[in-house]
Amino acid sequence: xxxxxxxxxxxxxxxxxxxxxxxxxxxxxxxxxxxxxxxxxxxxxxxxxxxxxxxxxxxxxxxxxxxxxxxxxxxxxxxxxxxxxxxxxxxxxxxxxxxxxxxxxxxxxxxxxxxxxxxxx
Numbered sequence: 095x096x097x098x099x100x101x102x103x104x105x106x107x108x109x110x111x112x113x114x115x116x117x118x119x120x121x122x123x124x125x126x127x128x129x130x131x132x133x134x135x136x137x138x139x140x141x142x143x144x145x146x147x148x149x150x151x152x153x154x155x156x157x158x159x160x161x162x163x164x165x166x167x168x169x170x171x172x173x174x175x176x177x178x179x180x181x182x183x184x185x186x187x188x189x190x191x192x193x194x195x196x197x198x199x200x201x202x203x204x205x206x207x208x209x210x211x212x213x214x215x
Contacts, residue, residue, distance in 0.1 A: 116141065131197040138193035139172070143184045149174040155198065165198075167191050 111119070116137075123134035139150060152175055156162040164173040170191045173181050186194075 126200075128200050128202070131193070131200055135190075135193040135197035138190040139186060142186045142190035143172070143174075145172075145174050145184060146176070149176060157198075165194065167195055 119137055120134070123130050123137060125131075136150065139145070140147075153164045153172060154162065155165050160166070166172070170186045170188070171183050172186060173183050175181050
């Protein structure tokens, strides 16, 4: 046991956006088109919560049945499912909730058909 050594772990840091890069991303998403509002909502949610892209893609929205929806804009909460599939609730701020609301108002089919994925792609 005295001859055992701890393994060498090279810890690679995850690259993060600078504040200037985030500002530039947000500026490119300013506008009224569907894609601009969608992109603004994606950026706002990711920066506000730090959730994974896969968790973001799995968010469901049903305006007619809150039990089938992962979004609660009034409480500013999103239920996400992580790698293990267990749900957890993350809080979002005012700006992220506003960006989501703007996106959902112009998203094709969101108001007519419930139980869909939010259609981030």
